[in-house]
Amino acid sequence: MATRRSLRWIVAVGGALTMLGCAADGLTPAAPPAVARMAITLDYEAVLTFNADWQTVTEVGPIKAGGRLKLKYAADRLPNCRATKYGFDAWSILAYWKAPGHAPTYIPLQTEGAMLAGTLNVPEDVENIEVWFYNNDYYGCREYDSNLGKNYAFAVTLPAEAAELEFAGDWQERQRGTLEQGGLMRILFAHERLQTCRATSNGRRTWNIYAAWRFLPGGQTNTVSIIGSDPVTQRDVVLTPEVAVPEDATSVELWFSNSDLTGCSGWDSNLGANYAFAVSPADASGAPPVGWIGDYDFVTIANAETHLGNVDPAYYFDSWEGAPVGARVEVQVWIPGVTDRADGDPRDIAAAQVEAEVTTDAVGDGDAWGTWDLDYGRKQGNNFVYYFRFPELRWQTHGNNVPDGLYRWRPRFSTDAGATWTEGQTRRVVFAPTQDCSLFPDNAPPSCPKTAAVGWVGDWGNIGGHGCQYVQELANPKVYTKSAAGHDCMSITADVWIPGMTDSGADPSAILARVETNLTHYSGPLVTPTTHPLAFVKAVGNNYRFAWDVGQLVGTAERGDYDYRFRFSADGGATWKIAGLDGGEGWRQLHVRNDSSDTDASEYCDGIEIWSGPTAAYPYCVDYEPAGNYNAGYCELWVNAFGRGSWSHGGTTAGWLEAWVRVNPTQQGTVEAVGMWISYDEGGVSREVISIGNEVEPNYWKTGLTTLHSGAGAGAGIDRTPTAFAVFLDVRRPAGHVERLWQSGGGSNYSVSDVFAVAGYMHSVGSGSIEYADESVPLFDPKKSCGL
Numbered sequence: 001m002a003t004r005r006s007l008r009w010i011v012a013v014g015g016a017l018t019m020l021g022c023a024a025d026g027l028t029p030a031a032p033p034a035v036a037r038m039a040i041t042l043d044y045e046a047v048l049t050f051n052a053d054w055q056t057v058t059e060v061g062p063i064k065a066g067g068r069l070k071l072k073y074a075a076d077r078l079p080n081c082r083a084t085k086y087g088f089d090a091w092s093i094l095a096y097w098k099a100p101g102h103a104p105t106y107i108p109l110q111t112e113g114a115m116l117a118g119t120l121n122v123p124e125d126v127e128n129i130e131v132w133f134y135n136n137d138y139y140g141c142r143e144y145d146s147n148l149g150k151n152y153a154f155a156v157t158l159p160a161e162a163a164e165l166e167f168a169g170d171w172q173e174r175q176r177g178t179l180e181q182g183g184l185m186r187i188l189f190a191h192e193r194l195q196t197c198r199a200t201s202n203g204r205r206t207w208n209i210y211a212a213w214r215f216l217p218g219g220q221t222n223t224v225s226i227i228g229s230d231p232v233t234q235r236d237v238v239l240t241p242e243v244a245v246p247e248d249a250t251s252v253e254l255w256f257s258n259s260d261l262t263g264c265s266g267w268d269s270n271l272g273a274n275y276a277f278a279v280s281p282a283d284a285s286g287a288p289p290v291g292w293i294g295d296y297d298f299v300t301i302a303n304a305e306t307h308l309g310n311v312d313p314a315y316y317f318d319s320w321e322g323a324p325v326g327a328r329v330e331v332q333v334w335i336p337g338v339t340d341r342a343d344g345d346p347r348d349i350a351a352a353q354v355e356a357e358v359t360t361d362a363v364g365d366g367d368a369w370g371t372w373d374l375d376y377g378r379k380q381g382n383n384f385v386y387y388f389r390f391p392e393l394r395w396q397t398h399g400n401n402v403p404d405g406l407y408r409w410r411p412r413f414s415t416d417a418g419a420t421w422t423e424g425q426t427r428r429v430v431f432a433p434t435q436d437c438s439l440f441p442d443n444a445p446p447s448c449p450k451t452a453a454v455g456w457v458g459d460w461g462n463i464g465g466h467g468c469q470y471v472q473e474l475a476n477p478k479v480y481t482k483s484a485a486g487h488d489c490m491s492i493t494a495d496v497w498i499p500g501m502t503d504s505g506a507d508p509s510a511i512l513a514r515v516e517t518n519l520t521h522y523s524g525p526l527v528t529p530t531t532h533p534l535a536f537v538k539a540v541g542n543n544y545r546f547a548w549d550v551g552q553l554v555g556t557a558e559r560g561d562y563d564y565r566f567r568f569s570a571d572g573g574a575t576w577k578i579a580g581l582d583g584g585e586g587w588r589q590l591h592v593r594n595d596s597s598d599t600d601a602s603e604y605c606d607g608i609e610i611w612s613g614p615t616a617a618y619p620y621c622v623d624y625e626p627a628g629n630y631n632a633g634y635c636e637l638w639v640n641a642f643g644r645g646s647w648s649h650g651g652t653t654a655g656w657l658e659a660w661v662r663v664n665p666t667q668q669g670t671v672e673a674v675g676m677w678i679s680y681d682e683g684g685v686s687r688e689v690i691s692i693g694n695e696v697e698p699n700y701w702k703t704g705l706t707t708l709h710s711g712a713g714a715g716a717g718i719d720r721t722p723t724a725f726a727v728f729l730d731v732r733r734p735a736g737h738v739e740r741l742w743q744s745g746g747g748s749n750y751s752v753s754d755v756f757a758v759a760g761y762m763h764s765v766g767s768g769s770i771e772y773a774d775e776s777v778p779l780f781d782p783k784k785s786c787g788l
Helices: 346-353 390-394 551-556 778-785
Strands: 034-037 045-050 056-060 068-073 091-099 102-108 110-112 115-121 128-137 142-145 152-157 163-167 173-176 184-189 207-216 221-225 227-229 236-240 242-244 251-260 265-268 275-278 292-301 305-307 314-317 326-334 355-360 370-373 375-380 383-389 405-414 427-432 456-465 469-471 478-481 489-497 512-517 530-533 535-540 543-549 560-569 577-579 588-593 608-613 616-619 628-631 637-649 652-663 670-682 685-692 694-697 700-710 721-732 738-743 761-765 768-772
Touching (some): 068 091, 068 128, 102 115, 163 275, 184 236, 184 251, 292 383, 314 326, 314 390, 326 405, 346 375, 383 390, 390 427, 456 543, 489 551, 489 560, 543 560, 608 694, 637 700, 637 721, 637 761, 637 778, 652 670, 670 700, 700 721
Parallel strands (some): 034 236, 314 427, 478 588, 628 738
Antiparallel strands (some): 045 056, 091 102, 091 128, 128 152, 163 173, 184 242, 207 251, 227 236, 251 265, 292 305, 292 326, 326 383, 355 370, 355 405, 375 383, 456 469, 456 489, 489 543, 512 530, 535 543, 560 577, 608 616, 637 768, 652 700, 721 738
């Protein structure tokens, strides 16, 4: 439908505005944004129940892409890991899931009646999903419920193609596809229809455009921003939101508003009447709905067919004609009850029940798109495959040849003799006499020259553990154990920046990414290193992240020490950027060990003791050396109490300092130790010691220093005068190294005299006493700043 509207700003009925939170200085006009598509989120929840009798029941189904999936699980299926600590449960069961294109991840399960339950968001682009369950406890017990290693697999129903409501820049409103109850509505709004409010502040946009809608008769309403930011380029984009149509809707009305920080406002609301569209009952025609359109495949034909996959733009060059080389594009469609029928001849079924064509600007009259037939090809799985040949479109039989250039096309299918159509994605094709790389805005053919240079490689990281968590840290050497292969993720990552490519959304396949290593299957280190391809992970700001999945190699290689480094090329391999150790081209190290007990750990003992009381201090060793020392500025730990004590009994005298340290239970890694560094004078000699404490209850440690010990059992005796001290927390990061976090008064350390400059309070302990410091002194400032 198309209706002409006058260019003016009208107040819409029931419109809603979102406040913009930026400063109001230096306001200037803003540039128009690009266009991007928003993800669909359905208000729908499927429920799967995994019962104790090992039956899996679909309580609510089917599972829908873009919706939610609730997993209910009987804990009796994994009964073995049930440790307790301090009288509390110290075990958990996690639900893991994965789907094509989505890395494995997990959700915690919480008690819900007699079951455990958790809910995950189903991605909008998946057709199947796998789940499994993992039970562990504090003491290292582990067990899995994974359908004997195959995982529990379930089909996912993809949403039908959305009906599009386009509000074009020429003030025409167009509808493509039928709005149906339970279907999807996609909003395409040209931002130039609302140009009144375009203020910026400090170079940042402080305006937005909002789409609002209301379904009738239910009154379901909402508002969404039309302008957003691209996660890769950080540029403004026009969003195309998709909205789930309620099952009871018979119509929908829409209106749009524009506002900015200055208070400016503008409206596009059909002169206050709003834009109204009818909603049809689901399957009103009785015809089966089109369920899905996709799996585009660009095919070239010479002596044999070459399937190039999802190539966009596709292309056809006239010089191929005498080669001979041909080209076509294939597209698949799934229509429940039609394409997946087990009876009848698929070609006859297609001819009787399916209309298939493309709309394209390669044919037509002026700006209007024309149509071109899609031919039935074959049945593949539960889908029908259709195609059209590019030479036939280029050289049309009636002589109206398509000029050189870049054209758009879109497949569409109908099951009601063309009364309604379901459309697929808009695609592109290039026609030219010979290869003309200038006609390709992106994704040019591989034979087009590439001259980009790799600008930077860095931000080494790793993806590891059962949850396949990414950590932007990478130890050198990186140690992997063969016993964890097959259970833990083992990927090493690095980010690369290539000006004009990674910062503009270029195809990652245009980048050659390799790992060079002497690690291989079934042997020790190679004499001559080999290379393996790196996998593209995702865009990160202006960079692309690539990963080396080393798990299979770790599982089959011999125990040993290996080398590796990454290399990248953006000019087809003519030049390479080598990424190795310390930002240079040196080799990084990877150690393969048998299990966690097979280590090369060193012991560090000098100047370290462990302290649990004035007469219980002993030499001590740790198996690590801190890789870095940092100020604990984020409430990682704080001193809860600090005392100086003394007692005398039976001819024995003792004096000491003690610190009670609270540790935040949420750490980025594992707590290795809590302790105190103390410098002191003894016999006229300045000394210092690292005193490791003891955990007296979860996340609460006691550490200290014996300052005086004489009499029976004291040996040569101790007489120390402390001059400075600080407390610390050692945390082993997920990358494997240990960092030491300090509470040290910003690096100036504390003195005993300053801590007791204000009189504390006395506490009796048998034949002695302890004076605890008043919390008004600076030692306790971190405790106060953490709100405790």
